[in-house]
Amino acid sequence: MKRPLTLIAKARGSPVRAYLSASALPETRRRTPEWGGAALSRNPLAAGTRAGAAPPWLAVQAALMSLVDSRVRSDWWDSPSSLFLQFDEPIDSKVCRHLIRRYTGQGKHLHSVFVFVQMQRVGVRPDSFTFAPVLKSVARLCLREMGRSVHAYAAKANFDGDVYVGTSLVNFYGGCLLIGDAHQVFDEMGERNSVSWNALITGYTHNRKFAEALDLFREMQADGVEPTEVTMVGVLSACAHLGALSLGKWIHEYIDCHGLSLNEFLGTSLVDMYAKCGAVMEMEKAFVAMRIKNVYTWNALISGFAMNGRGEAALQAFSRMMMENLKPDGVTFLGILCACCHEGLVDEGKRYFRIMKDEFGLCPGIEHYGCMVDLLGQAGLFSEALHLVQNMDLKPDPIIWRTLLGACRTHRNVPLGRYAARKLLELEPTNADNYVLLSNIYAQDSMWDEIAQLRAMMNQKALAKVAGCSSIEIGNAVYEFIASDCLKPEVHDLLDDIRKELKQVGYAANTGLALYDIEEEEKESSVAFHSEKIALAFGLIRSPPGSTLRIVKNLRVCQDCHVFFKLVSLVYKRGISLRDRNQFHHFAGGSCSCRDHW
């Protein structure tokens, strides 16, 4: 139960600690308590009790506030338990509903859930309007069992036929990574509208089931339900993750033709979709076309440039953003540091890392340190990198150590590599990638005994590597290939032919790292049939001559494939864009946009 909580919290950008307790209700970490200990006059709810125009929800609020005043408890709002412990009067369900709405609206999700629970305790019956906000809070906290019992309660009270309640339930299950349950609730809903469809589709994208999200989008249309802006945000996000450029372009046209409003959400999704499909020009056009932009939009643009190897454009975008007086946030600097990293701009990176704290008062997160470690490590500045890791005010996570280990491989630094690997395996002993990475370092220096030891450790733990998988979009279809896949003879032969041809311009297979790979399957297929090469060969056969080949890979590209792709772009005069796990490689005329730095 703990793990999915972290996952969803990370996905939603609000780290939480979820422990239900009556005495202490910890809140989302980033939020400073607004009402805690403060004078009651600072309570926004108290506004209505002052003289002047009264807001519409005044009646209930005023009643609440006078109750509060009579009890003289200024911390009342921060500890809703006092509502139930101290008041002799029977608690009204309207009061509870408002309380829950306010708490959820303020991001005080545990308070909201707590009030709901207390309502059951003292026998106050919620109405159908109470379920939506409490389910939102339950979803945010990823309290799965709690959500299930809320669901059961709603069913018992016959509220589950309500579209609002049903849609909230779909959203809850989807948000807690229980997409099967979300779909089931959706199927059983008596009444559905576009909002319910949207909840289900975004649920699928949250659960990283992108292809299924697109299927649902088709189903929705077949059902005669018009997509809305929110639908398109979800669908574009799925396109972005899949690298499905042609569908993304189709959505863009649909938006224009059907007069969907290009608001911040939709515009940002478009920018991000083009960025993640490697279509930098279209990304810029989509960005320029937007009327209203906010920090999300700029962040999508900046990281879009960064991941496409356009570091200088990312930095320029940042200065334009400054000129428009927009306040950058942590994500902005993540994009910037990432850009510096890909460009190898060590001093620039250090400068931005400094000004993010000094000028903008932003506290660097582990991700920012991760970028810095990568930046320093890839530049070969090992003592600085290590110093940063050992002196940062956050506990280094596995990614930090793996980044350092990766830099050690690039620069063949065995001693530091051993150290980083030891730290890494302490934290993450069951991740096969870690062993492979260290084994690659040993392989470079022909340290066979160490490699044998690693192999034994892996066998003992029965660790398996993630299979390499590449996809290529041709026309309106996406084709997927797995390394060591059964090859079509035509593709196999073509790969042979290509290899022969490339050898004439100086290609020599770089199998060094793969030969000592630990996975049996990998050894058999070796680098010659890495999934991206198969996709490339397939693309050369099937796509119209001269068109750009777009390939998406789930892992990072290996040295050999990188050289291979560069030469194919030269010899066959084809533009190729390869999306890595990390970034884009745009190949043309024998060179790559990453300048061999990745």
Added chain:
DNA sequence: CTAGGGTTAG
């Protein structure tokens, strides 16, 4: 009075 949305290291 209620439901659905965008950016994020390695």
